[in-house]
Amino acid sequence: MSTKLNIKVVADRANVAASTVSRVINNSGYVSKKTREKVMAVVKELGYRQNKLASTLRNKSSSFIGLIVPDISNEFYSILAKTIEDVLSEEQFSLFLCNTEGNEKKERLHIETLLDNQVSGIILITSPGFESNQYLLDSGIPLILFDRPDHTMKSNNVICIESDNFHGAKLAGDILIQGGATKILCLRGYRPVYSMVHRRDGFLFSMKEHGIPAENYRVHDIVLRPEAALKNVGEMYRKFPFDGLFCCNDSLAIGAMTGLLRRELRIPEDVQVIGFDGIALGRYVNPSLSTISQDIETMGRIAGQKILKMIANPSSPTEDIVLPTKFIKRRSTR
Template sequence: MKSGLITIKDLARELKISASTVSRALKDHPDISAETKRAVNELAKKLNYQPNAVALSLKQRRSNTIGIIIPEIVHYFFSSVISGIEDVAYDAGFNVIICQSNEKYEREVANAKTLLASRVDGILVSVSKETEDFSHFYNLRNNNIPLVFYDRIVPGLEADQVIIDDFDAAYRATRHLIDSGRQHIAHFAGPQKLLIGKQRKDGYIKALKEAGLDVDEDLIIEADSFEKARLAIMKLLNTGKKFDGLFATNDLTAIGAMQTIQKRGIKIPDEIAIVGFSDGRFSGITDPTLTSVDQHGYEMGTIATEMLLKRITSEDDEYPFETKVLDANLIVRGSSL
């Protein structure tokens, strides 16, 4: 027997029967005798025969594989999304190919090309921070690849999507700081070209205006990572600008700010209260523990996958696209009490 993957022809040659007989035996066809089925299946097991997935996908016009384009796997929120996706896909008999854009536009484009070449049945996407040209997603649509966007979407592109109400979540997070007596609240914002970054900033501004507080542009700084937050908070503290609260666009940004503030001998929350966003694994182990918005990543992943599988398996190509908005609740902890 030759080395490499075993084929139906190899089994047929070994058993001295036709390849079509082997194929039908493996499919438990009623025209094939029980003795032949037994011989074929025993040899297939012995030689570790595996069906040719590519050939099956071409024949069935479905690969039973979906793709994921994710900005950062190391981010707790996105890893939670992946867990939800894989659980639903596995139960439905689908395999998952995970591609990471690493927040880079060029890598995202390459991811899209890779998944298209891999003949996936559909793709789940969260857009990178750098992406402003969305033509690669339109190309996927033009190739009849169903898309479901989660968390970060493409404005104007008709597609299924699962999001949270970022505006309302940011409003409630800022309102919590105001209700706890904070009058000068800074915001470390995400990129404003991303819809989620803009909506979180807008929710923050609405809460300030509604409470009759000034919107101080000097307290709004684009900083959406641990390192950026450390540099931004040092610069802000060095200016002597007064602030007693901080709403950060994600937890790692909040934690970067927390650590730097504490190194300067400033007490949290007595002097500065802090709220993050995403309620990741670190929010419950910081000292003090971090108040944060729960984005429900696992639930977002399960719902997005259910939507994609529905789109893949539906015989109705015309049913309307759906947008599902999840409620994001504020988990209050020690950093703001």
């Protein structure tokens, strides 16, 4: 159904002129409060969506892809966005980048905006507890769930892409133990994000597999920001003097290392530290950060290629893509 016809349907249902509907949905010109409310009620009832880009995209309505990330200041997501954009631009597609800051209202608003602008597909890194996955599934739009998959969604045009978080975290625990650590702390984000849950589980599996007594390892949940790790790691160490630290992302690890060094603890002599992600910044801090590396650029390329394939073939089958991780040894471990 075309935009013009939709406006006419709304106008007929609301018993107003089409020009009145146009002024309401474009928020231009005077319309009484009562009439505006009546029109918007019909708009909601009919599920009408205005193509806000129609004036400039009449012949390119399928050339935009939405990417929704929780924190664009995290290097992982900025590299991801750039890689996806590079892939899309090769096929004359453009990227709409949306940052939610882990806020449910912002995430829903971004999704509504992308659907209103009739993007051809969405790549989503959602926050835990949000209902965005099912909402997008119901919309029928090609969808990639990135880093935080939902394996309960079995539908065409839905693809899940993630790293092997469990085995990556298990490897981190194994390496700390092999390096001589006997009291080990796992630091992760406090929200039950899929990737963080699996990294915690992999860490715990390693501890149990190596027979580490329960009193000699802990998992501590924290706001997923380096400044939170910097502020709190000293108190964590006072309560539980660990000699091995696994952080569930590199940003936490960098903040924690700064806090430990301020307490005049030596890394790796007193405390060994391993992060997770493999962001470039880890190479340049002092000491350089050992990490479980995700192949961010490969993940981004796959996401870009898969969303384009789904747009070209709306009946693309569901896929679960899991990429391996690897350990990069630097100066924060022995």
